[in-house]
Amino acid sequence: MNKLKPxxxxxxxxxxxxxxxxxxxxxxxxxxxMMGERVMLLDADLGLANAQIALGCQCPYNLSHFLSGQKTLEEITVTSRAGVRLVPGASGMHEMAALSGLQAASIVQAFSALDDDIDYLIVDMAAGISPAVLAFMQACPRRFIVVRDDPSSIADAYGTIKVLLQDFGVDEIYLIPNAMGGQQEGHQLYERINQVCARFLGQSIGxxxxxxxxxxxxxxxxxxxxxxxxxxGSGGSRDFRRLAEATRQLPPIAHASGGLQFFVERLVGQSKAESRTH
Ligand SMILES: Nc1ncnc2c1ncn2[C@@H]1O[C@H](COP(=O)(O)OP(=O)(O)O)[C@@H](O)[C@H]1O
Ligand SMILES: [Mg+2]
Structure with a gap:
């Protein structure tokens, strides 16, 4: 059965x-x-303060166990107290590039089977703009860039936006100013960065x-x-509820093949193309 919204x-x-x-x-x-959406989080960040800690989840397995065929996607997925389903990334991310055709097909199939069960898949990226991060970002039809009001964060956010817009030809990028002194300051930071994008990259961001x-x-x-x-009741909670509302207001991106299948096909297809060129 097809959902109206992939x-x-x-x-x-x-x-x-x-x-x-x-x-x-x-x-x-x-x-x-909490707003009634069914959400899955894919942790592609191998940092210390990672998603499983922030969600209070214990993850005995990760994506590498799935890629090696030891566990199913269901078996590696854990559900947080709030009901968010978490797919722990760990070292599996690097193995994406070395997949056989059969492995790639099974990943696409496993994720596609979830399409009817999940409204949002959120992918938490690693730091930097490594080929793996860029491949994931390109495969995601919608991208949020988090930025703080400090020169190195602004430079890195702009660098990421520039590569995605110019080298990868993506369209939808939204900026999320974080840890700001107030809403107005955040909006001003967005305006500053967006002006530079419009002027030097010829494209606006949201x-x-x-x-x-x-x-x-x-x-x-x-x-x-x-x-x-x-x-x-905290200010942070209020801001994340607003962000979630704004996210829900965005027009859904429709793909003939369904959102998850499209994402994984692009991801795996790119990795295969990349590994062929090495
Ligand atoms: N809006 C905020 N206000 C206060 N502290 C924050 C805020 N956003 C993030 N932090 C803190 O900053 C640190 C780094 O955040 P984190 O999400 O782990 O960054 P990243 O995933 O980009 O490396 C964490 O300790 C987190 O609690
Ligand atoms: Mg992180």
């Missing part, structure tokens, strides 16, 4: 590490889930809202919880 796949990157990719991925996932600096976000992480569970 799974919406959103990649979250920032260039620089420590900017808030995992925080935004996890809290956006929880906020959407804005979905700002996440303010909120120390309860860090307190929540220390308790292995999203801020929405830990402190629902």
């Amino acid at each position: 799974t919406q796949v959103i990649g979250i990157a920032s260039g620089k590490g420590g900017v808030g990719k995992t925080t935004v991925s996890v809290n956006l996932a929880v906020a959407l889930q 804005y979905l809202g700002t996440v303010e600096n909120d120390e309860l976000i860090l307190s929540a992480l220390k308790k292995y919880q999203s801020v929405l569970e830990y402190a629902p």
Whole structure:
């Protein structure tokens, strides 16, 4: 049975590490889930403060067990208290490039089978703009770039946007200013970066809202919880609910083959094309 709306796949990157990719991925996932959406989070970030810690999940297996054929996608997936389904990435990400045709086909099939069960797939990227990050970002039909108001974060966010727009020819990019002093400051930061994009890259980027600096976000992480569970009345929770609302307002991206299948086919297809050229 076909859903009217295929799974919406959103990649979250920032260039620089420590900017808030995992925080935004996890809290956006929880906020959407609390609004009745069915959300899956793919952890492609191998950092220390990763998604499983932020969601309070224990993950005995990860994507590498699935890629090696030891476990099914279902067996590696864990469900958080809030109901978000988490696919732990770990070292499996690097193996994407070395897949056989049969493995690639089985991944596409496994993810495609989930298409009717998932409204949003959120992909938490690793830091930097390695070929793997760019391949994931290109495969995601919708992309959010997290940025903080500091020169190196701004430079890295712009660098990421530039490569995606110019070298990968993607269209939809939204900026999420994080840890800002207020909504207005966040919007001003967006305007500044968007002006540079329009002028030097000839393309505008979108804005979905700002996440303010909120120390309860860090307190929540220390308790292995999203801020929405830990402190629902906090400013951070309010901002993530707004972000989730803005995300739901975006026109759904439709693909003939369904959102998840499209995503995985692009990802695996690219890796195969890349490994052929090496
Ligand atoms: N809006 C915010 N207010 C306060 N602290 C934040 C905010 N966003 C992120 N942090 C904190 O910053 C640190 C880095 O965030 P994280 O999401 O792990 O970054 P990344 O995934 O980009 O490396 C974490 O300790 C997190 O709790
Ligand atoms: Mg992270």
